[in-house]
Amino acid sequence: MAMAAAAIAGRRGRFGGGGFSRTRYDEPEDDGPSMLWIGLFAVCGVALVVAGVVYAKSSYEDPRKELVAQYNDEVDLWTEKYRKEFAQSKFSWRILNPHMKEVTVPGTVCPPESDPADCTPTTAHTEEQLVTLNLTAADKAKIAWTQLPAAEKEDALARPQKLDDIHTYDELMFGAGGMFPEETKGEWDDADWTGEPYLLELRAETSSGQVQTFAMGPLPLLKQRPIGANQKMCRIHYGNNMHNGHCWDTLALSQICVQLNLTKDGWVGDKNGNIGCTGHDAAVYDKHCPGTARLLSPHTATCDFSLVNITVRSAQDPHVAAMMLTAGSLNFGPTPGENWQSGIVMLAVGGVLLLPVLPVLYLNLFAKRRSYHQHMMTDFDSIRTGSSRSRSISPHTRVVVGDYDQDAVYADGDLPKTGTVSQRGGAKYAAQGVEVP
Numbered sequence: 001m002a003m004a005a006a007a008i009a010g011r012r013g014r015f016g017g018g019g020f021s022r023t024r025y026d027e028p029e030d031d032g033p034s035m036l037w038i039g040l041f042a043v044c045g046v047a048l049v050v051a052g053v054v055y056a057k058s059s060y061e062d063p064r065k066e067l068v069a070q071y072n073d074e075v076d077l078w079t080e081k082y083r084k085e086f087a088q089s090k091f092s093w094r095i096l097n098p099h100m101k102e103v104t105v106p107g108t109v110c111p112p113e114s115d116p117a118d119c120t121p122t123t124a125h126t127e128e129q130l131v132t133l134n135l136t137a138a139d140k141a142k143i144a145w146t147q148l149p150a151a152e153k154e155d156a157l158a159r160p161q162k163l164d165d166i167h168t169y170d171e172l173m174f175g176a177g178g179m180f181p182e183e184t185k186g187e188w189d190d191a192d193w194t195g196e197p198y199l200l201e202l203r204a205e206t207s208s209g210q211v212q213t214f215a216m217g218p219l220p221l222l223k224q225r226p227i228g229a230n231q232k233m234c235r236i237h238y239g240n241n242m243h244n245g246h247c248w249d250t251l252a253l254s255q256i257c258v259q260l261n262l263t264k265d266g267w268v269g270d271k272n273g274n275i276g277c278t279g280h281d282a283a284v285y286d287k288h289c290p291g292t293a294r295l296l297s298p299h300t301a302t303c304d305f306s307l308v309n310i311t312v313r314s315a316q317d318p319h320v321a322a323m324m325l326t327a328g329s330l331n332f333g334p335t336p337g338e339n340w341q342s343g344i345v346m347l348a349v350g351g352v353l354l355l356p357v358l359p360v361l362y363l364n365l366f367a368k369r370r371s372y373h374q375h376m377m378t379d380f381d382s383i384r385t386g387s388s389r390s391r392s393i394s395p396h397t398r399v400v401v402g403d404y405d406q407d408a409v410y411a412d413g414d415l416p417k418t419g420t421v422s423q424r425g426g427a428k429y430a431a432q433g434v435e436v437p
Helices: 002-014 035-058 063-088 137-141 231-237 318-325 336-354 357-385 426-430
Strands: 090-097 099-105 125-131 150-153 171-177 198-205 211-219 222-227 246-263 266-268 283-286 309-314 396-401 404-409
Touching: 035 336, 035 357, 063 171, 063 246, 063 309, 063 318, 198 246, 198 266, 198 309, 211 246, 211 266, 211 283, 231 246, 309 318, 336 357
Parallel strands: 246 309
Antiparallel strands: 090 198, 099 125, 150 171, 171 309, 198 211, 222 246, 246 266, 246 283, 396 404
């Protein structure tokens, strides 16, 4: 009886008093697959199964069919009516300002106290410069128009996507380049470019002779816009272009894109009067010099602006409808059959990934339960036979007998003959293997 009580007390000491805690018996055996890989398989498998169900369910609907039907209607109208009217129209452009003009540049005189190495006097002379003029109606009438040539392009829908049910058409636009000079004179004055801005006019004439004129500008070839960046970000991303309390980004004119609607009054802009292809200004600015991938810097003084193109498109162009219907992606989306195939593939791959998960989890749990059961049976066998594993005590053990403490040194295997283990001694000393008769 005493041996059984000591063995039970010893178990309480090892497992933390009245409850069980993690011991070496609960440690999993490292003889199976890594649970990290099993977890990864489980996450990927569940994600693929969920995605496969979503795709399979979406195959019962066909939003693509409605979008393609609307697009095909626009293509048919373009082919039967609008393309012919657009091709028979004429579009021309001209630059009203600035103009090259011979101007007199006054001479300069160096101050008497200046260093001759830092100042070079000049004499008065004449040179040609770009100058903005105040033009009268008669002056404008003398400026010639340059007609824009037609340019045919292929359909520009995104690929890959199913094109069997999409109507094709011949795209048409008008465009040209070379409006601006290769180089322009000017310099930066903080965020302002001192070069002369350009004022353009576009004339649109229908086949019936209706003429509309659109003014664009003044358009600076280079400009800067404020950016919401702190000093550190400005130094890293914008060349430390910090002045007037703001960070500035340098932009160059890259193209001019005009989009017009054909009405009974001729070619006009949209309902807000805008003529830009994106619904805003026709002038498009970019962080690169036109026609190149060279990034601008705060010290960029010029680009080859002869590469700037002007383009005129019809608002009835199916390309415009495709951009609106597809939110700019030019892809109408997968068909129901493609959604079904994608869903089946995802379900199959997800199922394959999940196949080893449940068996491995079950085997891992079974192995832990079996190990725990074996250790429990070993302990109870020790109690029943009176041969507890924990008979030995350490050389220095404090044994609490009755109501007082007794320090004793016992040889291995020797036990006290009388006394009871008090609550003050607790499981701490019982855990040393002390048997109490």
